[in-house]
Amino acid sequence: MTCLRGLLAFQFASPGPILFELGPLSVRWYGFLIASAVLIGVTLAQFLAKKRGLNPELVGDFAIWGLLGAIPMARLYYVLFQWQAYADHPGQIFAIWRGGIAIHGGIIGGVLAGLIFARRQQISFWRLFDVITPSIILGQAIGRWGNFFNSEAFGRPTDLPWKLYIPPAMRPAQYLQESYFHPTFLYESLWNLLVFALLMWLFVQSQRGKMALKPGTLFLSYGIAYSLGRFFIEGLRMDSLMLGPLRVAQLVSLAGIVLGSLGLVWLYSLGRPLPDVVSPQDR
Numbered sequence: 001m002t003c004l005r006g007l008l009a010f011q012f013a014s015p016g017p018i019l020f021e022l023g024p025l026s027v028r029w030y031g032f033l034i035a036s037a038v039l040i041g042v043t044l045a046q047f048l049a050k051k052r053g054l055n056p057e058l059v060g061d062f063a064i065w066g067l068l069g070a071i072p073m074a075r076l077y078y079v080l081f082q083w084q085a086y087a088d089h090p091g092q093i094f095a096i097w098r099g100g101i102a103i104h105g106g107i108i109g110g111v112l113a114g115l116i117f118a119r120r121q122q123i124s125f126w127r128l129f130d131v132i133t134p135s136i137i138l139g140q141a142i143g144r145w146g147n148f149f150n151s152e153a154f155g156r157p158t159d160l161p162w163k164l165y166i167p168p169a170m171r172p173a174q175y176l177q178e179s180y181f182h183p184t185f186l187y188e189s190l191w192n193l194l195v196f197a198l199l200m201w202l203f204v205q206s207q208r209g210k211m212a213l214k215p216g217t218l219f220l221s222y223g224i225a226y227s228l229g230r231f232f233i234e235g236l237r238m239d240s241l242m243l244g245p246l247r248v249a250q251l252v253s254l255a256g257i258v259l260g261s262l263g264l265v266w267l268y269s270l271g272r273p274l275p276d277v278v279s280p281q282d283r
Contacts, residue, residue: 029149041135069113077105081241126216141192147185155182155236191229227256
């Protein structure tokens, strides 16, 4: 048993947030990972759109809208719940390259952008988001590693074999004597990859005619599956955004599970299509 533990034992330690420097220019891992996630996500979504009979160019056009909605909202969401940390340093509000974005805010911003975009293009919001949802969760899996390089979004102290080393400057004041913490960024990244695999399996089964998936199914399934994992992982984190004594991410995750489940009941038990920005004959 001791030998097995020794084989499994390893610790994560961030090499730092800077990927490389060119004179005064510093390229950060966080920005590089976000850019990589966008590039991979758009490529995948365009491929899936083509399989579903949607114009791949529309997906590329929406990527710009999605980023303009998601990234500012992700930052705004984070800043609002951490306002005390930014009130005396308002200039830091725009320093997004230092980290400090909330994925739930990004999802809200992306959905709002999607509703506007789908309305303007006269396409079904649900059909659009069913082909981009796998890219969203894959992007989340990639983006979580930005937390690793920034030494943030970690969990409670632990001595498990896969422990994460956190530099003293990044530790909570009450845990300055601790060195190793749960790598919650890794837990969520792995969970997101599992959700991605589930969504891709559903998509392939649908394309092969083995499942008849109604518009909105993949997005609703994402909302349920991602929220389920996030709810439990959030319970380990040390830096949760709080609303009084409650963890905001857990509240939003519960809402995601409930709304997603109700949406699937609406689709499959009641047999009714989800409300959309276009009329049924235009879907």
